[in-house]
Amino acid sequence: MELLFAMSIGVLVATGVYLLLRAHTFPVMVGLTLLSYAVNLFLFGMGRLGGAAPIIGGAGPMTDPVPQALVLTAIVIGFAMTAFTAALALRGFGQLGHDRADDSDPWQRGSRRYVRQDTPATEGDDGGQP
Amino acid sequence: MSHLPILPILIPLLTGALLLLLGARRRARQRQLGLAASLTQLLLAMLLVRVTADGTQLVYALGNWAPPFGIVLVLDRLAALMLLVTAVVALPALLYATAGADRRGRYFHALFQLQLLGVNGAFLTGDLFNLFVFFEILLIASYALLLHGRTSHRIRAAIPYLVLNLTGSALFLIGTGTLFGLSGTLNMADLAVFLSVAEGDTARLAAAAGMILLIVFSLKAALVPLHGWLPGSYGAAAAPVAALFAIMTKVGVYALLRLSMLLFGSEAGEVAQLLQPWLWPLALVTIAVGACGALAAPTLSVLVAWLVIVSVGTLVAGLAIGTPEATAATLYYLMHTTWVSAALFLLAGVIDQTRGGMPLNQPGPALRYPRLIGTLFFLGAIAVVGLPPLSGFIGKVLLMQATPPASAPWLWSLLLGSTLVLIVALSRAGSTLFWRPSLTAPVSATPLARRLTAVGLLLSVALALALGADPIYRTLAATASEIHTPALYSSAVLSVTPVAGGE
Numbered sequence: 001m002e003l004l005f006a007m008s009i010g011v012l013v014a015t016g017v018y019l020l021l022r023a024h025t026f027p028v029m030v031g032l033t034l035l036s037y038a039v040n041l042f043l044f045g046m047g048r049l050g051g052a053a054p055i056i057g058g059a060g061p062m063t064d065p066v067p068q069a070l071v072l073t074a075i076v077i078g079f080a081m082t083a084f085t086a087a088l089a090l091r092g093f094g095q096l097g098h099d100r101a102d103d104s105d106p107w108q109r110g111s112r113r114y115v116r117q118d119t120p121a122t123e124g125d126d127g128g129q130p
Numbered sequence: 131m132s133h134l135p136i137l138p139i140l141i142p143l144l145t146g147a148l149l150l151l152l153g154a155r156r157r158a159r160q161r162q163l164g165l166a167a168s169l170t171q172l173l174l175a176m177l178l179v180r181v182t183a184d185g186t187q188l189v190y191a192l193g194n195w196a197p198p199f200g201i202v203l204v205l206d207r208l209a210a211l212m213l214l215v216t217a218v219v220a221l222p223a224l225l226y227a228t229a230g231a232d233r234r235g236r237y238f239h240a241l242f243q244l245q246l247l248g249v250n251g252a253f254l255t256g257d258l259f260n261l262f263v264f265f266e267i268l269l270i271a272s273y274a275l276l277l278h279g280r281t282s283h284r285i286r287a288a289i290p291y292l293v294l295n296l297t298g299s300a301l302f303l304i305g306t307g308t309l310f311g312l313s314g315t316l317n318m319a320d321l322a323v324f325l326s327v328a329e330g331d332t333a334r335l336a337a338a339a340g341m342i343l344l345i346v347f348s349l350k351a352a353l354v355p356l357h358g359w360l361p362g363s364y365g366a367a368a369a370p371v372a373a374l375f376a377i378m379t380k381v382g383v384y385a386l387l388r389l390s391m392l393l394f395g396s397e398a399g400e401v402a403q404l405l406q407p408w409l410w411p412l413a414l415v416t417i418a419v420g421a422c423g424a425l426a427a428p429t430l431s432v433l434v435a436w437l438v439i440v441s442v443g444t445l446v447a448g449l450a451i452g453t454p455e456a457t458a459a460t461l462y463y464l465m466h467t468t469w470v471s472a473a474l475f476l477l478a479g480v481i482d483q484t485r486g487g488m489p490l491n492q493p494g495p496a497l498r499y500p501r502l503i504g505t506l507f508f509l510g511a512i513a514v515v516g517l518p519p520l521s522g523f524i525g526k527v528l529l530m531q532a533t534p535p536a537s538a539p540w541l542w543s544l545l546l547g548s549t550l551v552l553i554v555a556l557s558r559a560g561s562t563l564f565w566r567p568s569l570t571a572p573v574s575a576t577p578l579a580r581r582l583t584a585v586g587l588l589l590s591v592a593l594a595l596a597l598g599a600d601p602i603y604r605t606l607a608a609t610a611s612e613i614h615t616p617a618l619y620s621s622a623v624l625s626v627t628p629v630a631g632g633e
Contacts, residue, residue: 020293020297025289028293032293032296032297032300035297035300036296036300038300039300039303039304039307042303042304042307043303043307045311046307046308046310046311047311064314066310066314066316067307067310067311070259070303070306070307070310073259073263074303077263077266077299080270081266081270081296081299084270084273084292085292085293085296088273088277088285088288088289088292089289091280091285092285092286092289095280095282095285096282096285096286101289101290101293102290
């Protein structure tokens with residue numbers, strides 16, 4: 001049981017990290033999701049495997065219920081973050097025209113003469129009309 | 131039980147919710163409400179600093195669950211100080227935003243308050259998992275704030291920022307889960323007690339968990355080699371957002387401080403002083419890399435972002451030395467660097483109003499009010515690099531005095547060398563900005579009065595920090611000695627009993 005559990009966490013992490021390193025937004029999103037599954041399983045395992053359900057009055061050794069509450073919180077946060085990532089990836093694809101996830105530095109491309117192609121030169125931080 | 135410790139969380143939470151309800155149309159009302167809430171938080175933070183000044187540690191057990199079972203908020207001197215640093219940054223940044231930057235997104239004010247909620251909560255909580263939750267709150271608000279304005283380069287900067295921080299969150303949960311699996315508690319005070327008696331395999335596993343948390347907090351604090359996300363995202367953010375973000379790396383430094391002094395501090399038995407040998411070289415490399423990055427920065431806001439990285443290196447070096455004097459100096463430097471770099475981010479925004487984001491190696495249109503802006507830039511620059519007589523100088527001298535002779539050659543040479551490099555970088559930037567205007571007339575006629583007031587406010591606070599250095603340092607020395615006695619923290623938290631009868 002422990003071995004199977006540990007191995008599935010390991011496979012999930014490895015797949016997640018591999019997909020993260022693909023550096024395109026869709027694989028990265030799937031990778032992050034797999035990583036968060038692995039983390040949730042790990043947290044769940046921290047409550048110990050193989051015990052009975054933690055209900056007062058039950059007999060025998062019980063699992064710790066706190067990690068289950070932690071996993072619930074982590075799932076909720078992970079869900080919100082995945083939704084946000086998806087929205088941002090779509091917006092990025094629409095606005096940038098590509099889905100690279102590692103393209104953070106517009107100043108490194110091109111020559112020493114700096115040309116930022118995508119923003120008008122006069123943009124302040126409150127451009128546009130009120 | 132006093133309800134003071136929960137107010138810095140409740141005020142931004144309720145204000146943020148109210149701002150969402152108010153709708154995006156009533157901009158003037160939103161501004162008033164946001165400013166009023168930030169001012170209240172500033173006054174409250176001052177009050178909390180006063181309350182804790184005599185060493186009182188207020189512990190607030192949420193839901194009346196006595197520690198170690200429930201979630202606790204702990205207000206000690208350090209937490210109160212961090213709340214004050216945050217509030218002092220937030221008010222001018224918001225004032226700057228009300229001059230026009232908040233028009234570009236509908237929920238700017240609500241997100242700003244929610245970001246403050248996350249930051250304040252992270253400083254107050256005494257529970258490791260709750261710390262994770264507050265980190266997520268401040269991060270999700272920061273993702274949206276970073277995108278404020280939605281220009282292409284902000285979207286481009288936000289994607290790696292988001293992915294890195296989500297990966298960091300996964301590691302945070304693994305570290306926290308491991309510690310919980312070992313000890314059965316998430317309360318930091320209780321964990322400190324557990325770690326002080328841990329031995330054998332338990333201690334080794336706890337050390338592994340500590341190292342995972344070190345990676346997470348180094349990522350948040352932007353220590354080299356985990357600093358790559360910072361210049362791109364801070365440099366791309368709108369000026370008031372970048373100024374507010376100046377506090378976020380300090381949340382990472384704060385978490386490192388709690389981790390290295392409270393959990394793995396001098397009283398932690400087999401795992402005592404676990405992190406210091408790692409923090410020291412990382413800090414030194416961070417200072418060096420940050421100074422080189424500042425030289426290569428293409429725009430003023432990216433330059434300031436690299437200055438933030440140098441300051442994180444300096445702060446972590448102070449933590450790695452690990453004596454009370456060094457911690458006091460670190461706290462002084464932390465106040466200084468947060469305020470001055472926020473002021474410089476705002477000033478970069480003012481300058482961008484005229485230059486429209488042109489790079490530093492091209493002469494741009496002449497600045498409006500060159501004398502005033504030039505004076506502010508000059509003051510900010512000499513404060514941030516640490517030339518006398520401003521606060522950066524005092525902070526660096528305090529830190530250098532606190533360095534033990536054995537490690538002095540490394541820190542002194544890097545600190546002084548980086549100062550020289552930063553002077554070069556900033557004076558080169560200043561001479562392009564102020565002395566090499568092209569002949570075109572200024573492009574925009576946006577009123578700058580309120581923006582410049584915000585910069586002036588932050589710089590004058592930094593000036594006050596220099597003028598009042600002696601009394602402030604004495605307070606910080608008391609704070610540092612409290613930090614270096616983790617038993618005080620543990621006993622204050624663990625001695626809390628439930629309130630009878632429901633107050």
